[in-house]
Amino acid sequence: MSGGLLPFFVYGTLRPGQPNHALCLAGRTARVEAARLPGAVLHDGPGYPYAVRGAGGGEVVGELVHAAPGAYPELLAVLDRLEEYHGPGHELNLYERLRCDVLRARDGARVPAWVYVAAARAVPGPRIPGGDWLGRAGDGTAVTGRR
Template identity: 35%
Template structure:
């Protein structure tokens, strides 16, 4: 079992949430340091930076992690075809810190040029306001 921090289409109420239906929601309110962007393609991209990005933490199996890897176009560490890189980072919750996997958008410069910064750091709130 592994922990996964999700901040976009995998969150509750979003269109890819059913992919995590077998997982156990560990933290409904969680955040990481970073900057969130709207890619303009219907999903967000997270990059390193000063800010807070909101999401949820799930406990999932290795098989479920592989399913999410496919969804995120993650083919292994530093693979040239990756859209995202899977990383391990500290996730904060009201109960304390945990270490979990998440996905950073790989092409930072493209995201900064063509994407739109999500000031709130909360994809669900951002989508619901559109």
């Protein structure tokens, strides 16, 4: 993988079976694979989760999403808009887009990926035990919201 063409690590409403997966990722991805983000915790939000890095250890469960050939610029723009990301450190950001190493589930390999984490203006709610948004939803059914 060269330059900034990294896969995206998703952990909430962008995960397969969730509402924003179909809205934002359908037709724009080549593959999705299970992964986890170490050194972060997951917090509930108003209908969507926030990952918080360096907040007491833990890990966040999610998937690595790889863009389909030729779809990367559009996918990046769609996700930045969904996540209210305006650029590094922008005061209006709801999420910051950071390059982080995630662990691929099938082999434990470290893979660099873009991860949207809570920005300064985000107001994370209670911590989600186990770092799994689908587990938080109870039966894994769709939860409304953004991520």
